[in-house]
Amino acid sequence: MKIFNKVQKIMIDKNYTLLDVKIINDYTDIQYICCCGTTYTKRIERLAANDNGCYKCNSLQKSKRKLEILLNQLLNKDEIPLNLALWALRLEHNKTVSEVSKVIGVSTETIYCYENGKHIPSEKNIEILSAYYNINKDIYFKDVIKNNKVKKCNDCQESFPATTEYYFKKGRNGLESNCKTCKSKKNYKYKGVLPHYMEGQEISNEDTLLIYKAILAGTIDRFIPNPQYTKENFAYCYRYLIKEILKWDRELLLRKMSSSIVRKYKLVGTTKGSYFGGYINALIEAFPEWNLKAWEFLNVGNNFWNDQTFEEAIRWTIGQMKKEGLIRELPDITAIATNDMLESYGLRTVIEKFEDSYIKMLQWYFYKFTDYRPKVWEYRKLPNGFWNDEENFRKAVRDKFQKAGFDGSLEWIKKNVNREFLKETNLQTALAKQGNNIYKLVKFTYPEIENSEDLFIKHKASDGTVLDSRGELLIYERFAQDEETTIMYTGRKKDLKFYNELYDERYIPDFIITDFQEKKLINPLIIEYFGLYDENKTKYKYMVDYVNKTKRKIEYFNKHDDFMFVPIFPGEINNLEKIVDKVQDKLHNINL
Structure with a gap:
């Protein structure tokens, strides 16, 4: 009890x-x-x-006592600072700092900064607090906010808006006690960076560089916006960084430059919108002689690329190609463009954005920004595997034939379709996919046309023998007229095959002479015409392979015990009598 x-x-x-x-x-x-x-x-x-x-009551009572002391110290009781007004409003509703911070969605440190005058709350936070305390902000905060949007500088005693435009930030949410003008005087004059500088004087590129060197040396910590710098001032610093410190040329600059380099070498403040709007624009301004384009930089950032920048880069490149005389109209670009060519204009990064395909890039541009609608097969170099798709194959060949005037008749194909025509229409790869056989190419493309392989035979001897080339035809016809020799063409019949075990290769000779002067040869004579042989043409791999295989074939037949061998080269084909003498000399020197 x-x-x-x-x-x-x-x-x-x-x-x-x-x-x-x-x-x-x-x-x-x-x-x-x-x-x-x-x-x-x-x-x-x-x-x-x-x-x-009660912990809360203890805290609130201590806070109220502190607030009373601060309010009693005010000279003008009618102009209550915003920070004290917020403090009094919280205590009036018996709210702790943590409770208010949860309502606004900020940290308790931020609320302390509001109430101690280190930071001014945003209009949005003022509205949230007004709703939380159930008050009319326009009435309660009208005079308070009006009187607290300015801050007096401790040095010059001038009042400026309490924003980062006039005061440097201090700490997380506060502002410096001195305005930027006074702070710059202290930084430059008192630390000896620019002791000769007078307020209002224009600053030169050389003086700006002195300030930048002091920043790099750690004497001062930043560029201060007084004096008022120009783009040229900061461009001068970028030239110093690239040329004197990093020692980069144009190629290294495009490949290595990034925002981390800008931060490392203390140039972040120079890239803001009022100057350049980014370090890439600053470098373009600093190096006009390099003719830099934003899209040439490897590290432009993910936010740089959009339809507008893609279009700008491709349009500029096409314009340059026209100025250089490479093209006159848009269709000309499909005949000459390659990945390497477009990369030389700085489009490497752009092409990468289109799956490393210059064709996809150009197709996107043509179809979105122009009236030109090229087909994929109109480009000089087609994507890998294009001709392996039967639908692509037929569409491409049919389109090229129709543009050349194909009327649907077999006679037109017979008259116009040859290897020169296929080369001019960029269909060499399509021909290769059909075994270099024009008849097969036409049959595959137009299966509905009833055609005969005989219509495509170009090299047919007087006795009906079909040969593979004009050179073979000339050789065969000449020896067929020679009564002393009996020659057979084996190239197409493939009756005679040889195997080179050393190189794992199979050889089928062009001709074989079995009889000479009405006598049977013990060792028949093989004649091989190397129609493509040219040791000077080493640009293409297939030519190098052909020359090397020719040498291996000659070596193989020269060592063969059962056959004689005579090679014939393109330079000899214009003198058939010399070839006949060459063969007969070989035959005269053997035992029949």
Whole structure:
């Protein structure tokens, strides 16, 4: 009963609401609601102590005492600073800093900065607080905000808007006590960077470089916007960085430059929108002689590329090609463009964005920004595997035939389609896919046309023998007229085959002479015409392979015990009598 009376007295004295009393052994726990609305459970001994018994009430009371002292120190009681107004409003509603911070969605440190005048809350946060406290912000904060949007400089005693435009940031949310003008004087004059500089004087590129060198040396920590710099001033610093410190040429600059380099060498402030709007624009300004383009840089950032920048890069490249006389109209570009050519104009990064395909890049540009609609097969170099697709194959060949005037007749194909025509229409690869056989190419493309392979025979001897080339035809016809020799063409019949085990190669000779002067040769004579042989043409791999295989074939037949061998080269084909003499000399020197 004594304990209960004691509890009742405490509840009345402290204006608490009793909820429950629990007696456990020698301890008594009291559950109650504090005057601030917070529910607590405490032991009676602690509750009866001299403190308020409530952490929140303790904190609020201490805060109120501090606020009263600050308000009493104000000279003009009618102009309450915004920070003190926010502080008083919180205490009036018995709210802790943590409770208010959760409502706004900021940290408790930010609320402390608001109430201590280190940072001004945004209009949005003012609206949230007004709604939270259920007050009219236009009435409550009207005069307070108006009087607190300026900040007085400690040095010049001038008042400026309390923003980062006039004051440097200090700490996380605060502002420097001196304005930027006064701060710059201290940084430059007191530290000896520009002791000769007078306020209002234009700063030269050389003086700007002195400031930049001081920043790099650690004497000062930043570029300060007083004096008022120009683009040329900062471009001069970029030239110094690239030429003197990094020692980069144009190629290294495009490949290595990045925002991390700008941060490392203290040039971040120079890239803001009021100067260049980015370090790439600064470098373009700094090196006009290099004719830099933004899209040439390897590290332009993911946010740089969009339809506008893609279009700008491709349009500029096409314009340059026209100026250089490489093309006159858009269709000309499909006949000469390659990945390497377009990369030489700085489009390497652009092509990479289109899956490393210059064709996809140009198709996107043509179809989106022009009236030109080229087909994929109109380009000089087609994508890998294009001719392996039967649908692509037929569409491409049919389209090229129709543009050349194909009327659907077999006679037109017979008259116009030859190897020169296929080369001019860029169909050499299509022909190669059909075994270099024009008949097969036409048959595959136009299966509906009834054609005969005989129509495509170009090299047919007087006796009806079909040969592969004009050179073979000339050789065959000449020896067919010679009564002393009996020659057979084996190139197409493939009756005679040889195997070179050393190189794992199979050889089929062109001609074989079995009889001479009406006598059977013990060792028949093989004649091989190497129509493409040219040791000077080493540009293409297939030519190098052909020359090397020719040498291996000659070596193989010269060592063969059962056959004689005579090679004939392109330079000899214009003198058939010399070839006949060459063969007959070989035959006269053997035993028949």
